[in-house]
Amino acid sequence: MASDYNPLVDIKTLAPPDGDPIVYLNFLRKIFIADKPPPDLRRQLLEKFDEILQSNELANILGWEALPILLEVADSESCLSTIARLGNPRECILGVLEELQKLELEGIEDDWQEEETTADGPAKTREPNDIDQFCTLLNLLSILHPRLKTKHPSRFLGSTIIAIINAYQPSHRATIAVGKFVHAVSGKKRPTLPGRKSSLSITNVMRPDLDTSLPTAPDPEAQEEDKLESAIQKKLLQGLVTAMLDFYISEFPLEWAGRLLESFDPKRVVAGRTTLAEAFQTKPDFQIRDTVVGQLVVSTIFYTSF
Numbered sequence: 001m002a003s004d005y006n007p008l009v010d011i012k013t014l015a016p017p018d019g020d021p022i023v024y025l026n027f028l029r030k031i032f033i034a035d036k037p038p039p040d041l042r043r044q045l046l047e048k049f050d051e052i053l054q055s056n057e058l059a060n061i062l063g064w065e066a067l068p069i070l071l072e073v074a075d076s077e078s079c080l081s082t083i084a085r086l087g088n089p090r091e092c093i094l095g096v097l098e099e100l101q102k103l104e105l106e107g108i109e110d111d112w113q114e115e116e117t118t119a120d121g122p123a124k125t126r127e128p129n130d131i132d133q134f135c136t137l138l139n140l141l142s143i144l145h146p147r148l149k150t151k152h153p154s155r156f157l158g159s160t161i162i163a164i165i166n167a168y169q170p171s172h173r174a175t176i177a178v179g180k181f182v183h184a185v186s187g188k189k190r191p192t193l194p195g196r197k198s199s200l201s202i203t204n205v206m207r208p209d210l211d212t213s214l215p216t217a218p219d220p221e222a223q224e225e226d227k228l229e230s231a232i233q234k235k236l237l238q239g240l241v242t243a244m245l246d247f248y249i250s251e252f253p254l255e256w257a258g259r260l261l262e263s264f265d266p267k268r269v270v271a272g273r274t275t276l277a278e279a280f281q282t283k284p285d286f287q288i289r290d291t292v293v294g295q296l297v298v299s300t301i302f303y304t305s306f
Contacts, residue, residue, distance in 0.1 A: 007031040007041075011048050016061050025065055032073045039075075046079055053082040056217050063087030064095035067140075071099060071133060080136065084143035085216040093144050093156055096137050097163045103130045103137075105169035134167060135177040142184035149222035154232040157185070161240045168244070170251035172288050178244050179295040182237050186299075241300045245293065252289045255280070 011031065014024050031037065031045060053059045063083040070076040070083075084092060108129050128136075141160055148156055164181075168174060258276045262269055269275055280286040 007035070007037070008044060008048065011045055012052065015052050016058060021061055021065075025062065025069070028066060028069050032069060042073065043075055046073070046076055050079045050082055053079060053086065056086050059083055059086035059217070060088050060091075060220070064091040067092070067095045068099060071136065074128065077136070080140060081143065081214065084140045085147075085214055087217075088221075089144045089147040089219055090150075090156070090221065093141065093148070093160065096140050096144065097159060100134070100137050100163045100167045103134055103167045105130050105134060105167065105171065105174065108169075108171075110171035110173055131171055131173050134174050138164070138177040138181045142181050143216065145185045146187060147216050147219055149219040149225065151223045151226050152229060153225060154229055154236060157233055157236050161236055164240065165243055168247065170248045172252075172292050175244055175248050175292050176295060178240070179292075179299045182241055182299040185233075186237060238300060241296055245296055245300075248292065248296070252292075254289055254293060 010027065013019075014027055016024060028049070032042070037045065053062070059082065064087060067080070067083060070079050108131050110131060145153070145157065145160065150156070164178065168178070255276045259280065262275050262277055280290060
């Protein structure tokens with residue numbers, strides 16, 4: 001009977017192994033997307049689904065097929081993180097790359113300066129756009145790739161890099177997400193640098209990073225890695241960062257030549273006009289360019305160095 005329908009109960013009783021996986025996935029699509037639940041109910045459903053995914057077996061059965069559903073659901077970061085941590089890394093990587101291919105980043109406003117609060121109080125949560133999806137998918141890949149234990153991980157990394165480059169359009173948030181991905185996949189760590197005004201501003205409007213500190217399940221199909229793989233992966237990551245720098249600086253010039261010319265030949269500076277050096281020191285639209293490129297350069301020099 002329709003009166004017996006209770007998604008908070010059914011989300012557990014219909015789950016595999018007692019329930020059919022395909023039927024259950026259709027059920028998830030209904031309760032999360034078709035029914036458009038109010039925020040409180042949506043969060044409760046996500047909490048219960050996250051509890052279900054704590055089982056490695058169910059994370060493997062449902063994980064990669066539930067990804068496209070959860071990516072359309074606000075506040076689903078915890079479930080996505082659980083899938084990336086416990087699901088089959090090979091299947092999940094393929095699922096994430098498929099979602100990357102669907103993105104259309106061209107023409108989307110990179111509202112990195114959006115304020116967290118307004119005069120009337122906290123700002124309303126904005127609807128996620130494809131730049132947010134791009135950042136979330138790269139966060140997932142940052143968890144999945146280090147879990148992968150195979151003879152030739154560079155083959156997976158190569159496919160991932162191609163998908164990233166094809167999906168990428170120059171924007172501040174997307175470029176920072178790429179730098180974070182390189183950091184995570186390289187496996188190298190460095191001390192956190194002091195925050196700058198522009199870097200803090202951009203962090204405020206990015207969707208929450210998925211927690212990469214939680215324990216992950218071992219690769220169920222683990223193999224010993226070929227001894228040449230480390231060098232190959234470093235070269236692939238260096239190529240990715242170089243391509244991102246090329247795309248980004250072509251769209252957001254850093255005016256290095258102009259700034260140097262002002263420094264070495266002050267006579268060319270027009271009195272009363274803001275110089276390029278001053279603009280890059282005081283204007284957020286210019287400051288953020290230095291921040292983004294700085295992170296990518298650090299990725300190249302530190303994370304992928306031999």
